Amino acid sequence: MPASVRDPATLAVERHSDGLVVFTFTVPDHRHNVITPRFLADLAAALDDLERSSGRLIPRGLVLRSGREGSFFAGADVSRLDALRDLPAAEIARLCDAGRSLFARLSAAPWPSVAVIDGVCLGGGLELALACDLRVATTASHTSLGFPEVKLGLLPGWGGTVRLPRLIGPGPAIELAAAGESVTAEAAARLGLVDACVPSEQALETARQLIDVETTTGGIAARRRRQVEPVALDPQERAFLEATTAAVILGRTGGHYPAPPAILQTILAGSDVDAAAAGAIESQAFAKLAATPVSAQLVRVFRIGERNRHDSGVAGDVTPAEVQTAAVVGAGIMGAGIAASHLRADVPVTLVDVNAQTLAASVPGILDEAAWDRATKRTDPARALALAGGLRTATQLAAIAGADLVIESVTERPDVKTAVLADIERAVGPDTVIATNTSTNPITRLAEAVTDPTRFCGIHFFNPVRRMTLVEVVRGPATSDATVATAVALAKRLGKCPIVVRDSPGFLVNRVLMPYLHEATELVREGIDPARIDRVARGFGMPMGPIELYDMIGLDTAFYAGLVLSAAYGDRIEASPLIPALVKSGRLGRKTGSGFYRYSGADQKARIIGVDPEGRRVLDRYAVAPRETTDRTIADRLLLPMLLEAVRAVDEGIVRDPADIDLAVIHALGFPPFRGGLLAWADTLGPSEVLRRLEPLADLGPRMIPTERLMALARTGGRFTA
């Protein structure tokens, strides 16, 4: 019988002869099932029908499952969040109440209900599942459960914060909801989040068995009671849980994100009272978070990330070539990292290096990295063994003959790169895409090394490759759309976030990074304590300050990158004299145990001890007249030259979309997502305010002079991100 006369329905109803009723959801027009208003209406109607007809025959149980491969429900429809944000708080709270009440009908019905979870079960989807009396998850690899709302600056608003702590305890509930990470079905079973974890084909039968067992043992009534009553948590345990969790959250968020502490407080407060009162607390908390600017920024960052995932990297309709095997030439740190990321993504890769020793030495690290299990924080030996077959090594370029795409990753010297690229072209077939991984060499220049520059582009990975998700796909003037699309598609297979940029010195990321770094050295010359500069940058939300970053990059590396950029943008980005001076005194950064700072050792984990007298002498040699400087002006001076450079990059058409700049700085520089990225942050100030802040800095030179378009934006009240 039809659940609803409307069409197309998102929900189909089956009545089995044994009394089981099955609701199967299929929400059209989305990759996964998502909860839409239409679905909520269909669910309400289906429950109405069931209640009406149950006078004749009370169902043995109700099973909720998805008709879509790979998803139970991926959550609420994120595209609707912006409209939600504009509603008054009371209206938002009412919408939460309505959803929660609808789901609560499941746990108030005279029959038991089971959610069969085969695929992603996130956010509102998990709240729906939690509203059922029982849950069966499948062992299929696509099955995962979680509350990702926190990543959008929100909390679960349809009963998640009410039901979860009652089911698995407040502490584990806070961990799950405040971190936003999904768990596997096995982990969910361990947590008590699901009642059984079985292969997909057994799921329905298991649901039936659970219903029968729990009905006859009175388990359903006990479960429902537990879901309504306050959580009995010892007061001392509650105080400790609150204190330790708050400390962990503060450590992770730096206090910049309102959602995790709100989740902590909402779950704790909701645990103290009955479910009805907890629901009211949840609605209020959700409405409050929905109105925060941080949530608005996080939703936008999510959206531009999704757009990037579906973007081919070129304007037209171009099908990327399929890369069945790739090759990497050069087994240095970058080459090895790039090879490992291919292997990890199951793309067979041939690694070539003329130096047999370098090559051999790189292999264990590559396998370790490719088989690294993020969950257990160690290499999975079985996986490493399985992946080893996908890695070929060779000292001769002849080995790359069959590759569909080759990434040259030899030393940054243009003469060497040119020679190697020419050799690569001779070694491969006519359709192979040839890419260079470079941070400083112009693609246009390197393209001259190959006879067919249409199949040549830059693929700029960042160091360390395993951790840095951004990839710049750099197109030279002759690069074809097909080449770009192939590079973009490959980068995505590697799990990266590729942005396509036109060739220009420093491409995009280093070009906007350098003014920020350079300004920090100017502040140091003016006598500002490096630790203060770093503190201000961290306070803004950067993962580390510019001075720490210099020391991490390595001052020799920074020196060469700076040369390229100052040659190109000399009037705006001058090479700081501090960098060569530090290099000359042997202070290369963390790797030598001292740079701007002195460190407790020469490894990446060493602690900063401070600026030592010898370092101070080097820095003092280039001292300039101090300026009046507040923490606000330090932040402005670091960020505004960066912004101006980003605006120029947009004006010059270096990026295809201003949003790419925000994605790039978030992924590559750790620019704080809660600020939405560089341009989104500038939009929160507005162009007029940016101009006003630049004014007192104008005497610092061309790097602080507003561009034409900035002034135009200020006149028209335009937006940087538009």
Next chain:
Amino acid sequence: MPSLRDPATTPVVIACCRTAIGRSHADRGLFRHVRGDELATAVVQGVVERSGVDPATVEDVILGATQQRGELGGNVARCAALMAGLPLATAGATINRLCGSSLEAIARAAHAIAAGAENVQVAGGVEHMQHLPMESAVDIHPRVLARTSRGMLSMGLTAEHLAATHGISRRRQEEFALESHAKAVRAADAGLFDDEIVRVLGHDEAGGVIEAVADQSIRRDTSLEAMAALEPVFLPKLGTVTAATSAPVSDGAAAVLLMSEAEAARQGLEPLARIVATAVTGVPPAVMGTGPIAATRKLLARVARLGITLADIDFVELSEAFAAQAIHCIDELGLDPARVNVRGGAIAIGHPLGASGARLATTLLHSLRDSGGRYGLATMCIGLGQGIAILVERP
């Protein structure tokens, strides 16, 4: 009261001993090349020998160990009994009440005697925290955390919590730790540990074989200035608990020989003390450091009918998992600091978890013997929120 006691069911301690306590350090630890079961064997053998008991009469060996696997797996108490050359008829059981394990072993032996069950018994414990680290191979169920929190799995965080909620300053913790070392140094220098330490072979830091007779973690060179320079371990930047104010991880073993008063008389052995009462209790895991408070109060309630009060207790051996935790217990119970851990505590001597209770009992019994006290109390805090206490009386 004593006249009402039946010597046949009155548990007494005849002898006790321990190994030196080594640092759990892979390159420098005293016992880095010595197995934990060998340490256990040394104290079982040692306590039988120094008691003068007829080995044929030893009925059971009860040892506590928190990591019962590898070299401490397969019921190490039985293994140690076999290795120590005790009769094949001597039974063996390994038990786990985490940090309270070997006080628990002593309590169980006493209970068996009081119940008229096994009579002559060795009770003690062993831990090798370098060979068998405490975090490994443990899989706490999330539903345990559902009643408490993940944070309580970090004992250091529970100490931070006590310090924060009771205003125990970092400086006060450091002064306490410094005093613990100073007392241990004085005791060691005066030879007060000589009687209790059984001689086993170990290795010095350079790798040479030595007779392990001195506790390795006791520091002569520490100072408030040195302590003040340390970073908080469990709560970076914000916290007050550092490596200096936490007990070190340690390797070692300790054991006590018990029997009934009647059996001692029969074998012509002179008891060191009798076991007057024991108590265990649970407390919220988040405040596991308060375990000794709850356990001691429970024990005192039990002996109130005998007219024994806290004021009658001459010496207290209190676990020093953390200075903050020990300070809080002293404050709350109103203990006289001059009677607590008079020969230094675990912060100085070390804390080989499963062996610590018997180590405390051993040191307590020697303190009582040497200074003619009457009542002694050993009490410990236990992870996941428990406390244990044992009261002894010199004859």
